[in-house]
Amino acid sequence: MVTAPALLTDARRARHIAEQVPDPELPMLTLADLGVLRDIEVTRDGTVVASLTPTYSGCPAMAEMRADVAARLRDAGYARVEIRTVLAPPWTSDWITPAGRRKLAEHGIAPPGAAPRRAAGPVPLVLSATRRSLACPRCRSTDTEETSRFAATSCKALWRCLACREPFEYVKEI
Template sequence: MVATDRTTGPERARAAAAAVTDPELPMLTLADLGILRRVEIEEDGTAAVWITPTYSGCPALAEMRADVDRAVRGAGFDRVEVRTELSPPWTTDWITDEGRRKLSENGISPPGGAPRRAPGPVPLTLMPTRTVPRCPLCGAADTEELSRFGATSCKSLHRCRSCLEPFEHVKEI
């Protein structure tokens, strides 16, 4: 069946794509992460879905595309195109409040505000920028970074000096 209803089709396709979970943070949907940009039904009935990866080299992008394709086809669309949109680049500011809550509930420290940059070329900074996140388990602010890279390159590994538990933190981008 080809879904051609242009009134309910976009909402149905968007709901299907929005419910897809992130392969690296499965407690979050693509909508929670702000990765899902837009969904349109084209004249020929193709469901076109635009996503923005968390960064251009994200190894999970192929899996996300396949999962979105499968979910939208499961919502009744025979033709699906998942397109990558790189501009503007994704920022952790796009993570929804619900997404931040889910991260914290799952023991992962959500990111703070993304760094603000002036328009134009990205300035070179030789000193690393470090965020000192609160512990998502006990709420303490006294934490230390154990490794700049966690299970994925978008997370860092920390330990709470109060409860002594390790936790991951989603880096601000």
């Protein structure tokens, strides 16, 4: 059995290791930057339990995230590793850290604004297009247009800056 102080030290070390794992779809971000690494704990028998929340249900990158976190922890010497998927509360783009937002912009991807606030209950169906102003991550102009609602992943959209003429991706608010 592991003592309480040892558990705390192991949990801090394990968290530090897991926080360094890059996101497979946005490799400039770590899972901590993205906000999907929810918790790290060490049980009394020494098992490291990492909790991850997917950015949306059906996220194809979750299997790789789980495998990458488990591999990094095992490579660091943790023999028993368990990865849990936590669905509640659901992930929101508000969980992206300030450092994560800065890294997205530095890599030419427009970071999300604040996630929409809704009352509890059914999600309203909106059939009309919504027009938004989005700043280009390269030149900061707001003279931009959406070219595709979906990009390489469902959580991003494609935009174009009409000022500098450069295309860019945008991480959608969720």
